Structure formats: structure tokens, C-alpha cells
Amino acid sequence: MAVNLLKRLNRRHPDDLLFKDLCRDIGPDRVSRDGASQLLYSRDGSTFPGGVPGVVCSPETTEQVISCVKAANNHNRSFVPRGAGTGLAGGAVPCDAPIVISTTKMNSILEINLEKQFAWVQPGVVNLDLTKALKGSGFHFAPDPSSQQSCTIGGNVANNSGGPHCLAYGVTNAHVLAVEVVLPDGTLVLLGNENEYASGYDLRGAFVGGEGTLGVATRIAVRLTPDPPAICTLLLDFMDVEDAAQTVSTIIASGIVPAAIEMMDQRIVNVVENFVKVGYPTDAAAVLIVEVDGLDDGVKLEVEKIEKIAMTHGARSVRVASSEEEREQIWKGRKSAFGAVAQVKPGYYLHDTVIPRTKLVDVLKSVYLIADKYELIVMNVFHAGDGNLHPLLIFDPEEKGIMERVLSAGEEIVQTSIDAGGVLSGEHGIGLEKKGFMEKFFTKDDLEAQKLLKKAFDPDERANPFKVLPSGASCGEINHLKQLPDGTWI
Amino acid sequence: MSDLEDFQKEVGVTGQVAVQGGRTHWNVGGSLGEGVRVVIPPVGIDSFDPSEMTVSVKAGTQIEDLNNELSIHRQEVGLEGPRGSTVGGALVVGRDSIRRNRIGSIRATLLQTEYINAQGKIIKAGGPTVKNVTGYDLCRLLVGSLGTLGLISQVILRTRPLPEENIWLQGETSPEKVREACFRPSSLLWNGRETFVQLEGYGPDVKSESSKLKKLGFQEQGKECPIEIPEFRHPSVSDMNLEEGVVDVYNSIHYSSREPKALKHPDEVLQLGRRMREMFDPEGRLNPNRDPYKAGP
Numbered sequence: 055m056a057v058n059l060l061k062r063l064n065r066r067h068p069d070d071l072l073f074k075d076l077c078r079d080i081g082p083d084r085v086s087r088d089g090a091s092q093l094l095y096s097r098d099g100s101t102f103p104g105g106v107p108g109v110v111c112s113p114e115t116t117e118q119v120i121s122c123v124k125a126a127n128n129h130n131r132s133f134v135p136r137g138a139g140t141g142l143a144g145g146a147v148p149c150d151a152p153i154v155i156s157t158t159k160m161n162s163i164l165e166i167n168l169e170k171q172f173a174w175v176q177p178g179v180v181n182l183d184l185t186k187a188l189k190g191s192g193f194h195f196a197p198d199p200s201s202q203q204s205c206t207i208g209g210n211v212a213n214n215s216g217g218p219h220c221l222a223y224g225v226t227n228a229h230v231l232a233v234e235v236v237l238p239d240g241t242l243v244l245l246g247n248e249n250e251y252a253s254g255y256d257l258r259g260a261f262v263g264g265e266g267t268l269g270v271a272t273r274i275a276v277r278l279t280p281d282p283p284a285i286c287t288l289l290l291d292f293m294d295v296e297d298a299a300q301t302v303s304t305i306i307a308s309g310i311v312p313a314a315i316e317m318m319d320q321r322i323v324n325v326v327e328n329f330v331k332v333g334y335p336t337d338a339a340a341v342l343i344v345e346v347d348g349l350d351d352g353v354k355l356e357v358e359k360i361e362k363i364a365m366t367h368g369a370r371s372v373r374v375a376s377s378e379e380e381r382e383q384i385w386k387g388r389k390s391a392f393g394a395v396a397q398v399k400p401g402y403y404l405h406d407t408v409i410p411r412t413k414l415v416d417v418l419k420s421v422y423l424i425a426d427k428y429e430l431i432v433m434n435v436f437h438a439g440d441g442n443l444h445p446l447l448i449f450d451p452e453e454k455g456i457m458e459r460v461l462s463a464g465e466e467i468v469q470t471s472i473d474a475g476g477v478l479s480g481e482h483g484i485g486l487e488k489k490g491f492m493e494k495f496f497t498k499d500d501l502e503a504q505k506l507l508k509k510a511f512d513p514d515e516r517a518n519p520f521k522v523l524p525s526g527a528s529c530g531e532i533n534h535l536k537q538l539p540d541g542t543w544i
Numbered sequence: 545m546s547d548l549e550d551f552q553k554e555v556g557v558t559g560q561v562a563v564q565g566g567r568t569h570w571n572v573g574g575s576l577g578e579g580v581r582v583v584i585p586p587v588g589i590d591s592f593d594p595s596e597m598t599v600s601v602k603a604g605t606q607i608e609d610l611n612n613e614l615s616i617h618r619q620e621v622g623l624e625g626p627r628g629s630t631v632g633g634a635l636v637v638g639r640d641s642i643r644r645n646r647i648g649s650i651r652a653t654l655l656q657t658e659y660i661n662a663q664g665k666i667i668k669a670g671g672p673t674v675k676n677v678t679g680y681d682l683c684r685l686l687v688g689s690l691g692t693l694g695l696i697s698q699v700i701l702r703t704r705p706l707p708e709e710n711i712w713l714q715g716e717t718s719p720e721k722v723r724e725a726c727f728r729p730s731s732l733l734w735n736g737r738e739t740f741v742q743l744e745g746y747g748p749d750v751k752s753e754s755s756k757l758k759k760l761g762f763q764e765q766g767k768e769c770p771i772e773i774p775e776f777r778h779p780s781v782s783d784m785n786l787e788e789g790v791v792d793v794y795n796s797i798h799y800s801s802r803e804p805k806a807l808k809h810p811d812e813v814l815q816l817g818r819r820m821r822e823m824f825d826p827e828g829r830l831n832p833n834r835d836p837y838k839a840g841p
Binding site for chain 2 (some may be wrong): 057169170213214218220225226227228237240242243244245249251252253254255256257260261262264265280282283303304306307310311348350351352355408409410411412415437440441442446476477478479480481482483484492495497498499500501503504506507508509510511513522523529
């Protein structure tokens with residue numbers, strides 16, 4: 055294995071023969087290696103400034119994906135599957151000049167079965183497009199990451215993506231019934247089935263969240279969730295962050311599992327309000343968006359309960375959306391948050407850790423202190439209901455030495471979250487960003503166990519190399535080859 | 545020495561071992577086999593925080609005991625089994641409850657586990673929070689593994705709120721009609737002639753949903769499932785002509801008194817599964833005579 059890896063590393067540029075073979079196997083209009091594609095596919099939504107793609111392929115069929123993977127095997131190259139490239143942990147940043155297998159042209163919804171509540175889709179179908187296609191059917195696709203207008207379902211599968219409404223409905227893994235995968239040796243397998251029952255090892259469950267390091271998904275059967283008959287959205291505002299956090303814990307402890315509980319701190323509320331004018335109170339220390347859904351009576355009961363809990367915990371006001379328009383307004387502010395921060399500084403680094411809900415106040419206090427220490431602006435907008443923090447560090451990338459400060463602050467935030475009993479990532483994944491932190495959370499033996507899973511799927515380490523697990527040896531050689539993006543943790 | 549270390553020592557580093565829970569599914573996927581040492585995981589609830597909706601519990605704990613403790617705070621876990629079933633046993637058998645719509649799938653219930661691997665080391669997989677994508681998801685692999693990849697000693701589980709109200713209804717209207725009329729009933733069973741529906745949730749919701757069903761000819765049957773569910777599980781197909789047994793409509797399972805034939809799996813899937821097992825247990829120490837691919841649905 056190590057010999058194979060080194061052989062591949064010693065290859066500095068994609069060779070002509072590989073390009074020629076790929077053109078022959080999947081058609082020249084689906085293969086590129088020009089400057090524009092090299093630049094476009096050199097990075098994703100993360101802060102990593104750029105990897106080195108080899109040949110970029112845009113297959114349209116499962117057979118063409120198999121051809122790409124077989125070409126990687128024949129030419130002893132690695133490959134990286136890629137959706138829309140919206141990932142924030144560097145999972146799609148190409149390391150080791152791999153064949154980039156972009157699935158964006160595999161964007162057909164293949165089957166919608168309302169009776170059995172599933173749909174088969176190709177991996178390049180955009181998340182929101184599936185829900186749009188289902189409009190009026192009484193069903194939707196539940197995972198709703200902030201990037202849902204552009205991210206693909208294949209990418210959601212790779213990252214086991216979440217979103218605000220995963221509090222009640224669960225993250226992507228709970229919504230994938232089966233996945234057709236081209237394994238890294240080119241074998242096609244179907245993991246899971248359209249029905250709910252399991253049989254044999256849950257390889258489907260193991261594949262979801264594999265960050266493209268276990269193979270390429272070519273067809274996915276997703277669960278369709280019935281639209282709730284009633285939905286109600288509340289906007290609660292607090293003069294003290296602690297009261298808001300306590301409200302979150304008390305709502306959950308009272309036996310309510312809302313569809314979503316989002317928290318925004320004063321800084322982000324101000325920026326958002328200035329940007330989209332949705333009526334958020336700009337003098338509040340924190341704002342909670344709580345959404346409950348279900349049957350009419352239960353929703354009414356839960357709204358009453360939540361109002362009471364909020365008022366007992368010092369809420370200044372409780373606004374209950376009285377129309378669909380008002381509900382959309384409340385959500386619009388939340389969904390515009392990341393765009394809105396550009397008013398302050400041109401760049402941001404979005405973190406993603408999870409902590410026990412009961413530690414929200416302490417960890418938030420630490421996050422502010424860490425940002426102050428590194429002279430950075432931090433804003434918090436996050437999935438409070440499941441303790442999934444998203445501190446946004448806002449900065450000007452042109453400022454000298456800024457990235458060092460941003461990365462150091464990030465590491466301290468991760469450490470603080472782990473010390474509070476939390477985990478490295480709730481929905482963005484590990485990718486390149488956090489592989490260097492894995493040993494903060496797992497022992498060497500734990501990581502060895504995870505490596506076994508990877509080896510069973512990908513014994514030659516051909517799929518999306520250098521991601522998820524710390525690599526151990528040979529980092530000197532890798533850095534020497536300069537085929538890894540700057541700032542990569544090896 | 546802690547319970548976990550005792551268990552680790554018991555598993556040891558050599559010899560074939562099988563883990564024993566409540567023996568309620570003892571022959572699923574194969575039998576014990578000769579010369580295999582039986583080990584018993586530790587018992588006890590370590591910590592439960594109702595506002596986190598998670599509980600840390602040892603694998604040998606009986607599900608009934610765990611749910612009794614959780615019910616004090618009006619919560620429960622998404623595990624079910626006959627009397628005597630243990631937490632670890634239910635997880636490694638990995639079968640969803642007929643109430644999956646309400647309590648979630650068993651795979652989503654396991655957040656973190658500590659298990660003893662084939663080399664006798666304690667390994668942690670997953671994480672303690674309700675949301676987590678830190679590294680490869682070994683927890684998914686362990687659920688339904690029949691103890692062939694590692695022996696689960698301790699787990700952190702997600703809990704769910706207990707429903708305020710629970711009733712079963714019985715009627716002759718088809719399950720499809722029930723799905724159209726009701727929003728996510730907890731359970732939906734069909735015996736070829738009659739449909740059985742379990743409604744759980746807030747009192748007023750259960751009342752309004754049950755009145756819809758009563759208009760379709762359903763009658764209330766109390767809090768217990770009104771039909772006996774046979775032991776063996778088969779995959780159900782939607783156009784089947786049901787002569788005996790009960791279909792769990794949401795989970796596509798046909799419960800029957802007839803022993804099931806082994807399910808067929810494509811060679812490529814079996815090969816990948818075999819590779820996985822060889823990786824985790826190269827010497828074939830762990831539950832050597834059991835095979836998840838022979839366990840049925």
C-alpha cells in the first residue's frame with residue numbers, strides 16, 4: 055500500500071496517457087485538464103486555498119463513473135468524488151493530483167415512489183431540487199443544509215449533512231435507504247435496500263459520511279418525509295444569552311422535540327437585520343427561532359408550552375408567526391446570515407463543533423474570549439437544539455498573518471468544545487480541516503479501528519486520499535511534492 | 545478494577561468468544577458452536593441527563609430496567625425486545641421496532657460505544673452528542689453485526705420523550721387508506737384482512753386521529769397490540785397475498801410462524817462484508833459461528 059501511495063505521489067502532473075484513456079472511455083467532452091478547470095476544481099467551500107486536480111471528469115452515467123475509477127486503477131492514480139463543492143472542511147480539495155470525478159451532470163431524479171415513500175436520485179441532484187420536485191405531493195426531503203440551493207444529494211451523503219430541521223428528523227444518514235456505489239477498485243455494489251429492514255452489515259450506514267474516501271455514490275434511494283399538517287415558527291428574544299440557552303435546555307427537557315431551534319447572537323442579528331430587514335430585535339442579546347410541527351392540537355400545545363418556558367426564562371418577547379409569509383421572513387434572516395457577514399469583512403471561517411446543550415453558555419463565553427484573544431470578530435448563529443455550534447470568524451483575507459490567527463482561534467474553539475464533552479464536527483465533516491484534531495478526541499487504537507473500515511472499502515487508498523484520518527508517516531515527502539494545498543493538516 | 549476492565553479481561557486476547565445478553569435471539573444468524581467461550585457484558589446505568597436526552601448504560605443492562613429508569617423522566621429508548629432482552633443484545637441483533645415511526649430506527653439510537661476488539665483492546669466509536677460526524681461511523685457497522693466485529697461493553701444512547709397517550713385501533717380498511725388519513729401513526733400492521741394502527745402522542749392529537757379512523761370503521765382496542773406477532777421475520781412485498789402472519793407496513797417486514805429462508809445477497813456485497821469482518825477479526829475470534837448475512841431481515 056505505502057509503495058503504491060509513494061509511486062502515485064512521485065507523479066507530479068497528470069500524464070497524457072491517462073487523459074487519452076479517459077477521453078476514449080467516457081468521451082472527450084466529459085474530460086478536461088485546461089487551466090480553467092484546474093483552477094475551478096482546486097478548492098471547495100473551505101478556506102484551503104487550492105489543491106492540485108489531475109484530470110477533471112464529468113460523467114453522466116454509472117458506467118462512466120466505473121470507467122473513471124478503472125482508469126485511476128489502471129494508471130495507479132487516486133480519485134476524488136465531488137458534488138457542488140460547497141463543503142466547508144476541504145473534503146473535495148484534491149490532494150495527490152487525483153482524477154476529479156464531478157457528479158454535477160448526474161442530476162436526474164430517477165424515480166419517485168410516494169406509496170413506499172422513497173425516491174431514487176443521481177448524486178448530482180441539488181438538495182432543494184428534490185423538495186421542489188415533490189411540491190404538492192405531501193412529501194419532502196428532510197435534510198436542509200444552509201447550502202441546499204446548490205449542494206448535491208451525493209455531497210450530502212458524503213458528508214452526512216445536517217441542517218436546522220435535523221433536530222427532529224435526523225441528519226442525512228437517517229434519510230438514505232440505499233446507495234449504489236462504485237468501490238475504489240471499480241466494483242459496483244448496492245448497499246442497503248429500498249425497504250427499511252437491514253440484512254448483513256450496515257455498509258450503507260458506514261458509507262454515508264465517508265467523505266468520498268470509500269467510493270463514489272452513483273444512485274441514492276432517499277426516504278421521503280411526509281409534510282406535517284401543521285407548522286408554527288416562533289421568534290423569541292432575550293436580553294441575556296444565558297436565558298436563551300437555558301430556554302433551549304428546558305424546552306428539550308420538557309419532552310418537546312421541536313423541528314428546529316436556532317440561536318443567533320446580537321452581533322449576527324444586527325448584521326442580518328441590516329442586510330435583509332426581517333424585523334429581528336437588534337438590541338436583544340440573543341434570538342431563538344423555534345419551529346414545531348405535527349398535528350394541529352399538538353402544535354398548539356407545544357407553542358403554548360414554549361411561550362411559557364421562554365417567559366419564565368426571561369424572554370422579552372415571543373413572536374408567533376401568524377402567516378406563511380411571516381414564517382418565511384423569520385427564516386429568511388437566519389438563512390441570509392452567511393451572506394450578510396460580507397458587510398463586515400470579506401472573508402469568514404465557519405466552525406462546526408457539537409457540545410452538550412447544557413454547556414452552551416460556558417462554551418459560548420469561551421468562544422468570545424478566544425476571538426478577543428486573537429483580535430478577531432466572532433458571530434454565533436447555530437443549531438442550538440442539538441448543541442451544534444457554528445462560530446463565524448470574520449476577517450479580511452488580505453490582512454497579513456490573519457490565517458494563522460484564524461486557525462489558532464479555531465483550534466482553541468475545537469479544544470474547548472471537546473473539553474466540554476463535545477465532538478469535532480456535527481455536520482461539516484473532518485476532511486482536511488480537522489484530521490489533525492482527530493487525536494484530540496480519539497486514541498490511537500480508536501483511529502486504528504476506523505482505519506479498518508477504510509481499508510475494507512479501499513485497500514489501495516485510492517479514494518480521496520489524505521482525508522479524515524491523520525496520515526502518520528511520509529508528511530515530509532508529501533509537503534516536499536507541493537501537491538497539497540497550503541494549511542493542510544497531515 | 546472497573547466492570548469494563550473486568551469484561552475486557554474476560555474477553556482476553558486469545559480463544560473464540562461469544563457474548564451473551566438475554567438469550568432472547570440466541571440463534572439468530574447461527575448458533576454458539578463448540579468450544580466457544582461465553583462472556584457476559586457488565587450491567588448498569590452510568591448517567592442519564594434528561595435535558596440532554598442521552599443515557600450512558602452498560603451493554604448487559606436489561607432494556608426493561610433502562611426504560612423503567614428513563615420513564616421517571618418521561619423518556620424511553622428506541623430499543624425493544626422480549627422480556628430479558630439487553631441493550632447490547634438488541635443493538636447487535638439490530639432490528640427496528642414496529643414503533644420505529646415514533647421511537648426512531650435502532651441505528652439512529654446508538655450515539656457512542658465502547659467495545660472490546662478482537663485484540664482485547666477497549667475501542668471508542670462515535671461520540672456522546674446527539675449530532676456527530678467525527679470520523680468513520682463505526683457505530684453503524686456495529687448495530688446488526690451480531691458481535692462479529694467487536695463486543696459492545698458500554699453505550700451512549702439517544703432517548704425519546706414518552707408519548708402522553710397511546711391507543712391501538714383495529715379495522716378492515718386497507719393500510720394505504722390509513723396512511724392517507726393519518727399523519728405518521730406509530731405502528732401500522734396488516735394481517736391480510738384487518739389493519740391495526742397504533743396512535744401515540746398528545747391526548748388531543750390521538751383523539752382527533754382516532755376519530756378519523758373510526759369514521760373508516762376502526763374500533764379502539766386499548767393500549768396493548770391487539771394481535772399476536774409471530775416470531776420469524778421475512779421481507780414483505782407490497783403485492784403479496786398474505787395467508788398467515790402479520791405485515792409491519794412501515795418496516796416492510798412480514799412476521800410469520802414459518803422459519804425464513806436465508807436472504808440472497810449479491811457476491812460483491814458479501815465480499816465487502818467478508819473483507820470487513822476479516823479486517824476487524826482476522827483470527828475469527830468473535831462470535832465465530834454467527835453471520836449477519838444469514839440473520840434475515
